[in-house]
Amino acid sequence: MRTLKTDIIPKHQTFVKVKGDQALNYEAICVFAAIGFFLDDDTYYKNQVCLRPGTINTIDESGYLVKSEPWFQWYYSPRDIRFDDALEEFTVLFESIIDQQVEDKKVILPLSGGLDSRTQAAALHYLNKNVETYSYSFENGFNEAKLSEQIADVCKFPFEAFKITKGYLWACIDQISKINGCYAEFTHARQMAVIEALKSKGDVFSLGHWGDVLFDATVDEQLSDEEEVSLILKKIVKPGGLQISKALWKSWSLEGDFTTYLRERVKNLLSQIDIENSSAKIRAFKSLYWAPRWTTANLSVFESVHPITLPYYDDDMCKFICTVPEAYLADRKLQIAYIKKRNKNLSKIVWQDQKPFNLNNYKYNTLPYNLPYRIINKISRIVKGMMGKPYVQRNWELQFLGEENSKNLEGYLYDKAFTNLVSKEIIDDIYEGFRIENNVKYSHPLSMLLTLSLWYKNNN
Structure with missing residues (x-):
């Protein structure tokens, strides 16, 4: 044993x-x-x-x-503590975790325009660690790397920008299917596009996954049990997800109906979490079931080239979160206060989720203050589209659209062996829906068919 x-x-x-x-x-x-x-x-x-x-x-x-x-069950026991004291506790804990995780190794820090990696950058800079940074942007998309480079410049970290290009997936899809075991769809792991370039960087990754869930409220009001279930389903079921699942359920002659089955499973899992506060309870659900099975699945891509560390995954960090009042976690208050405390210049850089505002003025991201930016941004997208360069927001747009992508995609979807698992009728329905009806709605079902096709190929 x-x-x-x-x-x-x-x-x-x-x-x-x-x-x-x-x-x-x-x-x-x-x-x-x-x-x-x-x-x-x-x-x-x-x-x-x-x-x-x-x-x-x-x-x-x-x-x-x-x-x-x-050995551990999520709980919510908020302490009667001042915000400044909670900030000091977070500061000591966060920096000690990072210090212990990376030691004296050369750190590889993926940067974004958000808060999680920016918080790590502030800590790594304060701790005087040896750090290399990088970021990526979608071809013809928002230049996220521009904000990341500004963060790196403030911290005096070396920086490299990458472009996620059209059709990169097909050259590495067999590799990624074996790395993540087909336990996550492939179009979210955009780090796979630059994995070869990362082999020569540093000794260990410091990854910012799950900070946005731990350090924010999940809902701003108390919900009934049924409302909590409905909210979870709204968060986890992808556009078009019910359509493909219902079709598969019927084709495999499973008992009952899929929607009822999924709701009852979520309801049962949620009922096992002994937390009354809805925000804390939903965070616990996501940390129990979403993080380990979705977020974790693609961490293997990073780990295929270097060891990984995750300060927000740390056991002590999770226990700390269980004792912090929701009011201090809401709106990313602790992370923002920490960044301002350790490096005020980092707070002056645009927060991507609140662009064009930063950590000091993001509360103005509402009408009429953000109207000029929204108008200019919309005009810019229209002009790019007229020039034959439509604005790209999601990885699947680069991997699924266009003639060459379609040829590669069809090769996997219509592999003769795969139709032993998924009927050609279902594949036709999803693919035609993507091509003709609504590619946003059908992008997830299409990506899941591709994932299942690779899994079937690798295991039969």
Whole structure:
């Protein structure tokens, strides 16, 4: 016998066997198609599970899971504490975590125009660490790298900007399908486009994943149990997700209906979280089920070239969050205050989510103050479109649109073997919907078909 202890938010998915036939878990695959990640401990197979976060697991000599018991359960016990004291506690904790994680290694810090990596930049600069930075922007999209470079310049970190180009996915899709095991769709892992260039950088990644969830409110009012379930479903079900999942459910002759099945599963999982505050409860749900099964799935891309560290995933950080009043987490208050405390110049750089405003004036991102920017931005997009350069906001636009992309995509969708799993009728319906009806609505179902096609190819 051996035991495996999982972190509160694991940075790896650990799969083990359970008793039963090696049959496909069609219900789990339907959920995967709807939301983009496997829920709870689901996998592709009924006789395999993913170890749950915050558990101690007993594995027998044959590799079968014998027992799984929680060692940590999310809670909400807000302390009667001044904001300045909470900020000081966060400062000490955050910097000690980063210091212990990266030690004296050369750090690779992916930067964005948001707050999570900016908070890390402030800490790494204050701790006088050896840091290399980079960022990427979509071809013909918002120049996110421009904001990232400004952050790097303030901290005097070396910086490199990359462009995510049209059609890069097809040269590396087999590689990424093996790296993440097809447990996440491929168009979100844009780091795969620059992975070769990252091999020569630094010793260890410091990644900012999940900071935006831990350090913000998830809802600003108390909800009923049913309202909480509805909100979770609204957050996790992707556009077009129900359509593909219902079609798969019907084609595989599963009992009942998919919508009821998914709602009942979410309701059951949510009911097991012993937290009354809706915001804290929904954060706990996302940290239990979304982070370990979606966010974590593509961390393997980074780890394929260098070790990874994640300060926001740290067990002590999660425990700290459970004791901080929601009012201090809402609107990213702690992170903003920390950045201003450690490096005021970083607070003057535009906050991408609130552009063109920064951390000092983002509350003016409302009418009429933001009207001039919105008008200019819209005109700019229209002009670019008229010049044959439509504005790109999402990775799938670069990987799925255009004649060459279509040829590559069709090669996977209409692979003869894949139709043994997904009927040609479903593939035709999704693909035609994407091409003719609404490519935004059908982009997720199309991406899930591509993911399932690669999984089927790799495992049959």
